[in-house]
Amino acid sequence: MIVAVKAVPRSRATRVVGVQDGALRVQIAAPPHEGQANAALCAYLAEASGVRASAARVRRGSGGARKLVEVDGDAAEIAARLVASAGERGVAS
Numbered sequence: 521m522i523v524a525v526k527a528v529p530r531s532r533a534t535r536v537v538g539v540q541d542g543a544l545r546v547q548i549a550a551p552p553h554e555g556q557a558n559a560a561l562c563a564y565l566a567e568a569s570g571v572r573a574s575a576a577r578v579r580r581g582s583g584g585a586r587k588l589v590e591v592d593g594d595a596a597e598i599a600a601r602l603v604a605s606a607g608e609r610g611v612a613s
Contacts, residue, residue, distance in 0.1 A: 527548055528548065534560055
């Protein structure tokens with residue numbers, strides 16, 4: 521499954537904060553230095569999706585705020601888990 525993401529590095533915590541222009545807006549606690557924010561984003565999305573960390577990777581946009589992240593697994597199940605994860609954090613879509 522490909523997830524469109526608008527990443528916001530150097531935030532207080534790593535969390536989903538909503539949807540912006542059709543992309544999941546994710547605040548990332550790590551700085552955008554030497555791939556730290558991308559690694560934290562992939563780890564977060566993998567955990568929220570219920571898959572191993574190596575199952576999520578940035579496919580496009582590694583140097584910018586808008587990214588496409590590929591998460592291996594059943595697309596419907598991953599989408600449901602991401603929506604549930606966002607809902608647990610009080611995010612309305």
